[in-house]
Amino acid sequence: MKRSLSVLSLAALAASVMTCSDSSGPPPQPAQIVKAAGDLQTGTVGQSLDSLLVVQVNDDRGAPFRGAVVTFAVTQGGGSVDAPIPPTGDDGRVRTQWTLGTTAGIAHQVTATVTGIGAVTFSATAAAGPGVALVSVTGNNQAGPVNAPLAEPLVVRIDDQYGNFVPGRRVDFSVTGGGGSVTPVADTTGADGRAQTSWTLGAALGGQTAQAVAAGLTAVPFSATAVSLMRCPVPDARC
Numbered sequence: 136m137k138r139s140l141s142v143l144s145l146a147a148l149a150a151s152v153m154t155c156s157d158s159s160g161p162p163p164q165p166a167q168i169v170k171a172a173g174d175l176q177t178g179t180v181g182q183s184l185d186s187l188l189v190v191q192v193n194d195d196r197g198a199p200f201r202g203a204v205v206t207f208a209v210t211q212g213g214g215s216v217d218a219p220i221p222p223t224g225d226d227g228r229v230r231t232q233w234t235l236g237t238t239a240g241i242a243h244q245v246t247a248t249v250t251g252i253g254a255v256t257f258s259a260t261a262a263a264g265p266g267v268a269l270v271s272v273t274g275n276n277q278a279g280p281v282n283a284p285l286a287e288p289l290v291v292r293i294d295d296q297y298g299n300f301v302p303g304r305r306v307d308f309s310v311t312g313g314g315g316s317v318t319p320v321a322d323t324t325g326a327d328g329r330a331q332t333s334w335t336l337g338a339a340l341g342g343q344t345a346q347a348v349a350a351g352l353t354a355v356p357f358s359a360t361a362v363s364l365m366r367c368p369v370p371d372a373r374c
Contacts, residue, residue, distance in 0.1 A: 163194035165203045168249045170257065171228055177260040180297055181214075181237045187230040188216070188257050190247045192223045199227025205247055212236040212243030212261065239263045239299040263328075264295035266304055269352040272329060278360040281338050282315075289317070290331040291347045291355050293324050300328025306349045308332040313343025313361060336361045 173188035192203040203223045207216040213236025220229050233245055239261050248254040274289035289308065293301040304324045308317040314337020322330035334345055340361050347355040 163196055163198065163200065165192050165200045165249060165252055166195040167193040167197075168203075168205070168247065168252055168255055169193070170247075170255045173233070174257045175259070177262060178235050179264050180235055180239050180261045180295065180299060181264065183232050183234045184259060188233050188245060188247070189228055189230045190255060191227045192229075192249055192252070193227060199223070199225065201225055201227065203227070203249055203252075205229045205249055207231045207245055207247050209233075209236075210244045210246045210256070212241055212259075213238065214243065216245055233257070233259065235259060235261045237297040237299075239295075239297075263299035263301045264297065266293040266301040266349065266352060267296045268294045269306070269347065269349045269355050270294065271347075271355045271357070274331075274334070275357050276359070278362060279336055280364045281336055281340060281361045283364075284333050284335045285359060288331040288333050289345065289347065289357050290329055291349075292328045293330075293349060293352070294328060300324075300326070302326050302328060304330075304349055306330035306347050308334075308347050309345065310334070310337070311344045311346050311356075313337045313339045313341075313359075315343060315345075317345060334359065 169191050171189040171191045173186045176184045178184045190205055192200045194200040201223055205220055214234045217232045220231055223229050235243055243259045243261050245257045246254050270292050272290040272292050274287045277285045279285045293304050295301050302324050307321045315335050317332045317334050319332055324330045336343055343359050343361050345357045
């Protein structure tokens with residue numbers, strides 16, 4: 136009788152174990168990829184962003200999934216992401232560093248993909264780097280009457296090392312020879328990297344000079360020729 140009870144107990148235990156095993160169902164599967172951190176940053180062209188890009192993969196029950204392979208790729212704007220990327224850890228997350236491309240003012244994007252699941256896209260704004268060059272745009276080598284403003288303004292531009300326009304920089308203008316004046320004496324570069332002033336020539340006939348200066352950059356010289364307002368009634372005569 137005792138032996139029969141033991142056999143029955145073992146059979147009941149086995150059935151219970153099988154029931155528990157059957158109720159657990161299939162193992163979790165990766166089902167969702169989401170952005171966890173690093174989206175919508177602003178950085179400097181050619182430089183790494185301050186924060187890492189972080190994605191999380193969840194399973195079909197909403198819990199973090201371990202072992203998913205995530206692929207990061209730059210899809211707009213150039214630049215690079217660190218590789219290789221290990222599979223997701225216990226927290227379901229992976230991380231990478233994004234170095235922006237060298238062009239400011241265009242869309243910069245990175246896409247993170249889990250094959251068979253989907254993808255998410257990170258965006259960033261790339262600002263111009265420090266100014267490295269002050270260049271002349273227009274206004275050089277003009278001619279005009281003495282004591283009168285020249286027809287074209289003096290225009291300069293500040294570029295970064297990649298040729299992007301640098302806004303928000305102060306540029307000082309001054310007359311360096313021949314008298315006259317500039318107005319304004321200082322201007323701030325706009326979104327196009329440009330600053331400008333109007334040059335009124337002095338009273339001296341002939342060559343006159345001015346310049347544009349920005350801190351830490353090589354000055355840009357301007358030249359102009361001042362002519363008399365008078366016209367000679369007799370050709371080749373001195374007036």
